[in-house]
Amino acid sequence: MRANRLTAVAVYAVALTALAGCAVLEPNTPELPPSELEMCAMGHTWNVDVADLATQVLAVLQENGIAATAVTGAGTESFAWSPLGDAVVQSDYSLTILVPAADGQVLTVSQTISGTSIGKAYINGTVAIPRNWDATQLETVAVADLGGVVQETVPFAIPRTTFDDKVGIEVTCSGTSMSTAPRGEPIVQAWTREG
DSSP: OHHHHHHHHHHHHHHHHHHHHHHHTOOOOOOOOOOHHHHHHSSEEEEEOHHHHHHHHHHHHHHTTOOOOEEEEEEEEEEEEOTTSEEEEEEEEEEEEEEEOGGGOEEEEEEEEEEEEEEEEEEETTEEEEEEEEEEEEEEEEEEEETTEEOSSOSSOOOOOOOOSSSOEEEEEETTEEEEEETTOSOOEEEEEOO
16 A cells, blocks of 8 residues: 555656656747838937938927027937847037027027937837936036027927937838937937948
């Protein structure tokens, strides 16, 4: 009787070991291949069209009732986007806005955007989903000057030309051209691929 019990316990232990071995041998679920959009947009470094940003900022200001007559842009911004979703945006550009004021004076607003933003950005369909965005090293400074006198504040909101992880970003990409459009924002960033 005791021998039968020992045999049953041994068979049970062997069966458990065999089942555990089967679990180890289960195949992994294969990863989905990258989409056309991912292959086009990710794995490259992109440079923004600063002059195009200036043109859009002028249009948005005028739509919002600001009598701006000109916006010029200068400088650079790059967006390095790895195949794994790591994103680094290096900004060093300025926008200069001219608005006629009373007595023939001109209000000049100069905005500079400089520094580095980092995070992750994964594409789902046609939308990039930014995550863990760190813009603590990015500085945006705007100064208004009226007739050579620096003003305490800028008297209007300047349309935002950067992005973060608060909203998804609509992405299009073809060849060496890419656009990013944060949802709910009027400005679309136009990029050209390096190399």
